[in-house]
Amino acid sequence: MLRSKAFLTQKKNGKVVKVVKEHYLRDDIWCAAEGCIICGHTEKVLSASPQANTLLDGKPHYIVPDTNIDLMEHSAFKDVIVLQTVLEELRHLSLPIHTRLRKVIADIDRRFYVFSNEHHRETYIDKLKDESPNDRNDRARTEILLRIDFNGLMASFQHSNSGSHELPDRPAVAVVMISDDANNRAKAKEAKIQAFSVKEYVGTMVNYPELMDMVAEGGSSMDVDHKFTYEEVIRAFAYFLCNRLFRIYILLTLCTSHTHSWIKHLTPSQIAAGIKAGNLSQGKLNISMHNHLEVGYISYILLLCLYWIFAAEIKESMCGTIIGLVDGTEKQIYIIGRAHLNRAVQDDVVAVQILPKSEWRRSPSVAIVEEEEESVVEEDAKKREVDAGGIIATAGPTSMETDDLNDTDPPQPTGRVVGFVRRNWRPYVLYSCCLILFWLIFEIVLVIDGSFIYAEFRYCGYIDKSSIKTMLGSTVSQNVLFCAMDHRVPKISIRTRQAHILQDQRIVVVIDSWPKMSRHAIGHFVKALGPAGDKDTEMEVLLLEHDVPYQEFAPQVLKDLPAEGDQWTVKPEHLEGRADLRDLNICSIDPPACTDIDDALHVKLLPNGNYEVGVHIADVSYFVKPDTPMDIEAAHRGTTVYLVDKRIDMLPSLLGTTCSYCAIILCASDDTTQCLLLIKKPYSVTHNLYPSLLDLCSLRSNVDRLAFSCLWEMSKNAEIVNVDFKKSVIRSRHSFTYEEAQNRMDDMYILRHQRMERGGLTLASPEVRFKLENDSQDPVDVEMKELKETNALVEEFMLLANVSVAEKIYSKFPDSSMLRRHAAPPDSNFEALEKAISPLGLALKCGTSKALSDSLDMAILPHDPYFNKLLRIMATRCMMQAVYFCSGTLAFQDFRHYGLATDIYTHFTSPIRRYPDIVVHRLLAVCINPSERYGPELTDKIKMKELCDVLNHRHRMAQQAARSSVELYTNIFFKNKVEQEEGHVVRILKNGFIVLVRKYGIEGIVYASSTKGKPTSPGNSALIYNPKTNSLDSPATGVSIRLFDQVVVQITVDEDLEGGMRQKLKMFLVEPVVDKLSVLPLNKDLDASIDTRGKNVAADEDDAIRKGQRGTKKIRVA
């Protein structure tokens, strides 16, 4: 083995320092090809006769890519040699994509081999001396081209695979280079190596036509360093002259319709300097959910030539905000209009120039409509934020207040985007336009460095039908516009041959670039999800939109399950270090038909008169060891996601034994027959070979299971005398359902009472359940979930266990415990609500959770039994979101859990469905057994904090996905239906009000101005907003609509939005009758029956609330 040295210099930020590193170049890095007799490798990755999926002279070959990971993930690519240089470059550009590629490499069947060319003696080359590192980003991109020694690399491959070492029984294997960079290809060709651009190569793969659409458009349009010869330029010029008129016409069209000249972005170094000097602000862009650009577009077409009018027209149409520094203080900066947004997309980190004070937003009167519109949409967003479980909720500052304070507010700073610190969708785009400026003017192409188009962010959406210009059935490649489901994402132009096939489908697209001259971002097609409106497709869209990893578990993950499979039992060796609690009378209490039983309880009378109470949690951490593929996957998923008709598991499970997804739908139901009907449709049949981890962990009755036990000694007054934690083996005697367990509640009342004394909150949020049709899984009915006195016993002990565990782990790991906190909501969140109920003679006190809880209990209106529940729903929305955090990052007084009224809290009791619980299990295991093995992952404060951030994100997304799935089902339910229902006004806006329909738990807006639900200007509105009383008054009839008012509305789904690609729930006012606004009631008889039934339900619910029950266990994802 040869060891030679190379010296590399590196600059650290700030000081310029010379760093000398060693670099050992090796000659024992082999080609890893099967059948090679020259190299000394034992591990054979590449096949001796690679498949050729192309028409390229039919020769077997290995592929050496330097681009387009999206393609490489496709299973058509096998026997690929990935250069270390490419991999490292990718790592710098985008770690997630690097990780994805690594996953593909780890798949043995794909036969991807990483050739460590940087460490190979023959393939390593020194950096050129005269290479001036003027721009770091530029250099990083081009480095790869300079540093691959194609000759050396290819020689080392070819010598081993063909030529002199050719084996008689197989043909020589060629090496084919795929690159979008013409320089690279030229170099390769010089070395007599076949080289193709991605487009050329994919074009020959006739069996995989879908690959063609996945090619990044920017890369293939033209090569970067295409040298224009004199001849070419002349020819182009002649061509121009010949088609002059036509060209001018085209130019005009392009300039006005599709081409839009944006302001040039600053370079990263200019931005860095600007931010340092304080001229620019930096922040993450958040575009408001509102976008009525379509309106602007139509009016624009009328004014085709007057481009500047168009610009003015859309100026106010899109609004983004960042939190940045203005004059040294952190403020919200508004970026209004697409021109100022300047190609920025949601979540980009942008550099913003503050506009002069004269242009700051002063709430102009014309913008009121828009602002209201915006607040409506914000309300939608907030609705999605509200916690399904009922304890925790979020609330940002409501725009209602800003509306009220328009006159007194100082002007809001506004700004314009001048550049990007980090783009959300891809690394910074390199322009190299000067060379082809001449060309550019006439051909209107902007040439982008296409070699490294690695899109990180994928958008789900559909093709805008109006943009399809070809005849039906045409397969000509054309540009079409893509609309993302997320309104905040601008339209993306993609090029596809399958426009007509895809037009009714949901598709996934990534953004490649957004050139200066293009009105739309340019992207490419990734995959089709299925027909729009189809339940499964929409569900997949929903999962993608919420970033929920829903793929099936990889074989590597499933390999981590015990080899015995279902036959796994507790053996004597498991008893080592564990308490044997099998003789205790332990039982579990869960909803009927629940299979993932992760907790069980026991109570025992001790000789001294005290009680021993034990909570036993499934010991998942025994099966999920740190840093195994299963652990990494579980941490990645973070939580089990519950949707209406299925469940996305965090840990591998199989459906083989029993279905468990009905748990979410019917957990509160005593109608078990219906629950069983749901089981018919299996959603996963592929894992049958592997045992279900759920089965192994689930604390089923009469089976020995590993558990983590938390044991208290309690006095008769439920005072805790002592607490102990143990790893144990238990055997549950019986699985009780809630009903069965009802009689056995004793300590719970005292515990709950104590907690309520401290100020535990009973909150509410509307939860619905669907009755689904047996076969089609279409919802046939939807109703509010009924609250029953069922699981309070379990609940109280689980809370107690969580608190005890939190205290224990915090004592041992003060810096790196994973805890959960719920911040007290700022008083301002309640202002609007307080104002609304004060005329009713009620008051809300939100100083402490105790005061709030008491005042909520007091707020009962005798004539409206539903009022209290409504108030709780609205109070819930004023709450902050509970979050996981690392104990070392906050002061102890901030640890408090407001909703549960405890000083310290964590999640310990559901390790099967929540990853934080697994981490807490590991922490606790170390606390009680000092010789327990653990790695730095438990002590590293920063890693723990990062993990918390990820888990919070996953948790939030899971909640939103669950809510969106309910929304989806609601829409399906109301499809082709008009229902008339009674509802309550929960929010007053200037141009409408929001109604919560109790029966379905849905919310919708009723516009004040027209029966069609389209917002118009406030002038001809039927209802006029009165800021003093915060009500909407009708001058014609004298009707006034206030918060909490009962109204009757008609509900329907508007399917016509954007060619049926979007659906939205619409509500129309029926009662009280308002001129020009109300619609006729459907049927008086129906109306009456609904009315009485509604009242009964309300009475039931109110009973439940008074008994102090909260949502059911399984749906509670908080």
Added chain:
Amino acid sequence: MSRIFTINMSRLELLSPEGLRIDGRRANELRKLTAKTGVLSQADGSAYIEQGNTKCLAAVYGPREVRHKMNMLHDRAIINVEFNMAPFSTAERKKRSKNDKQVSKSVLGIITFEPVIKTTLYPRSQIDIYLQILQHDGGDLQACINAATLALIDAGLPMIDYVCACTAGSIDKEPIVDLNHVEESSDSPELTVAILPKTGKVNLLQMESRLHVDNFESVANLASEGCENIYQILDQVIRDRTKGLLKQMKQ
């Protein structure tokens, strides 16, 4: 979709899945080691060692008269070790005063060499070992011990054995030997082991970071394996030097 992996964002990939470290070595490979004895004519014994980019100079004076009489031991020689890092030894020039770290390294040196040198042969005298790090790239303690061993042999002091030192650590639970500066400044633990190669006795075992006891054995084994390899090289250096001296004498 791959948010969780951002946890490792911007951290260096110290050990690639292909099994290569950042400088191209495999996990069980030492850096290039070159050594030379008799580099300083004034000292009684001296040595210069390069372990990768870590460069160390050792000078041995003595046995000579004890400087401070109060320290004098009447049955054996006292050993005095002074460890120093040159201000130019790291990328950023830094003037280093005598700090705790240097003192502790000096003490470690005394502990390491006291049982090896036959001090009882030189009562009421003093042996000085001066160690100077000229360039720092990780593993300065191991380089110092190896250099001191060579210098002591060069000085002709009677010793019972060589003392060979080597570091080891672990990256993602994979043990690695002979850490360089980049690896050292990651969160990898660093274990320095010095052994007497003939008997295999461990003379020094020092670690200042957390390492789980289950991982410890494999790391310690790798370190002592490294010590064995270093011994082969040092022994060869001494033999070559001695042969050279013999040749000179014959002439």
